[in-house]
Amino acid sequence: MIKVLVADDQPLIRESFRRLIDSVPGFQVSGEAATGAQAVAVAAGEPPDLVLMDVRMPEMDGIEATRRICAGHPQARVLIVTTFDLDEYVYGALQAGAAGFLLKDTPPAELIRSVRAVAAGDSLLGPSATRRLIERYVNPPARRLDITEREREVLVLVARGLANAEIARTLYVSLSTVKTHVSSLLLKLGARTRVHLVIAAYEANLV
Amino acid sequence: MIKVLVADDQPLIRESFRRLIDSVPGFQVSGEAATGAQAVAVAAGEPPDLVLMDVRMPEMDGIEATRRICAGHPQARVLIVTTFDLDEYVYGALQAGAAGFLLKDTPPAELIRSVRAVAAGDSLLGPSATRRLIERYVNPPARRLDITEREREVLVLVARGLANAEIARTLYVSLSTVKTHVSSLLLKLGARTRVHLVIAAYEANLV
DNA sequence: CCGCGCATCGGTCCTGAGACCGATACGCGC
DNA sequence: GCGCGTATCGGTCTCAGGACCGATGCGCGG
Incomplete structure (x- = not known):
């Protein structure tokens, strides 16, 4: 019962x-x-x-x-x-x-x-x-980040915990290029450090 | 119709x-x-x-x-x-x-x-x-992280994007203390940088 | 009592991160 | 053709992050 x-x-x-x-x-x-x-x-x-x-x-x-x-x-x-x-x-x-x-x-x-x-x-x-x-x-409404395709790729790798040098090797570009992209991301997303990028990526459901 | x-x-x-x-x-x-x-x-x-x-x-x-x-x-x-x-x-x-x-x-x-x-x-x-x-x-099964209560507090703040100095001010402790906790976290969670800590925190549904 | 884990703190040292400067090349639209 | 945005690359410089060393005090259980 x-x-x-x-x-x-x-x-x-x-x-x-x-x-x-x-x-x-x-x-x-x-x-x-x-x-x-x-x-x-x-x-x-x-x-x-x-x-x-x-x-x-x-x-x-x-x-x-x-x-x-x-x-x-x-x-x-x-x-x-x-x-x-x-x-x-x-x-x-x-x-x-x-x-x-x-x-x-x-x-x-x-x-x-x-x-x-x-x-x-x-x-x-x-x-x-x-x-x-x-x-x-x-199906949360994926927030649209106003970034380029290449920057999105870099952002995902940053959010996976890769260091800049690792990202460079992964994408077959130089460290300088990665740094440029990361800097652009920091600027566009209003972030101070890459940690904020990771947070932004998670909040935007990119991971 | x-x-x-x-x-x-x-x-x-x-x-x-x-x-x-x-x-x-x-x-x-x-x-x-x-x-x-x-x-x-x-x-x-x-x-x-x-x-x-x-x-x-x-x-x-x-x-x-x-x-x-x-x-x-x-x-x-x-x-x-x-x-x-x-x-x-x-x-x-x-x-x-x-x-x-x-x-x-x-x-x-x-x-x-x-x-x-x-x-x-x-x-x-x-x-x-x-x-x-x-x-x-x-209600995903929150993964249990084997860390102390204080470390958990620090981890949450790290995952919010706070710098070590900001965490120190928030918790009213010295920068050294925060660094010690962060180091312990890195060791216990098998992380290399604080970015990995953020990822771990998100994966463990701490945020 | 003594050991152990935890929280606290200080110092030194090295490196990656990020700002800021510069540059080239490519595609696209006016 | 020229401007604009994007992607690429290099150099310099500063600083926070993190490793590693040390230390103290506290509570708790054997």
Whole structure:
């Protein structure tokens, strides 16, 4: 029997979730909480297998509560269910350890499937959350650096940790040439040292 | 009317998808393809709004076809539907520009909802794909660097581009101390210069 | 108590990095 | 033809970075 903790500051919502969860075979609501702090406390007393967590709650928000519960109970899976489809909520919740992020307007049938999936160890996000996650992490808008092709090559090698002499040998040019390119890069990217170039390269997803 | 291209090397699968799609109001199958190359060609002749794409296909796989179609038709949304739930497929497909990744055992009702979501500009992944995406991009297993707390502080500042003297001022210690820590870091992390430290810090997700 | 790891600090020495100066050659557009 | 940007190359000079030497104090466990 999978024990579920329901955390939401609205009693009506908790009641709905309780009915929904209890209607699913193998699942049982083992506790309720009206604030993030309460959720953490209840989870400490009765370790849940699954947590349905709201984000906006008094005392402590659901993100922070998620972080603490995940830290204290690694086996617990947290499914965020919120009204507000905000970027920071999504990223924050997932970084805090949440395994899912759904909106409250999700149809009950899908919610149940999601609960099952999360309880089984998988993860699940609402469509808009998924889109933004992909945009942010998988296909981030590669910042355009206004540099020439040759300079880009040099930048990549710098970011790999090669010394100027090594870059020269790699590109079959002289040390002077490499230094010229590096100087141009420093100027164009507003960097003081090659360390800043490495940082710029990483931030621009060149590596 | 949303035009859908169905690409799969099995005629039976195509037929199933065609019936499913045509049964949804506002959607219409505008073309079929049995290989990745065919999919690209058909898409070029009759630009689709949505593509249902298999991965394993002769001539060209669905990932590469996705890449080309997304490059040529930015408005086209690609939904990968495959039998094989492999990591490389998921990461590859999303990097290629796919907006969704589902398994063929997805129930028809959910598939239809997914098609609608993807056509509306959102994204959707199956539960296991979502989990692995999160594990890989949002909460990557931070490599443990065997360094002291103080060294970690110095490393972070180095990775931010601070010079030794600036680090010294920031931490209220002498330049000598910073140099000592940096030397220890170079030794422990097997780095030759501070550039390697920056790289190590980025790879270890310290920044 | 004594050893060990950690953090702190100072000095010397050498080298790569980067600024700044110069130059040539090539392609491209006006 | 001439200017402009890019890529190439050389020299000089300064300085931060890093190696290597030394040292002290502190906490912690055998």
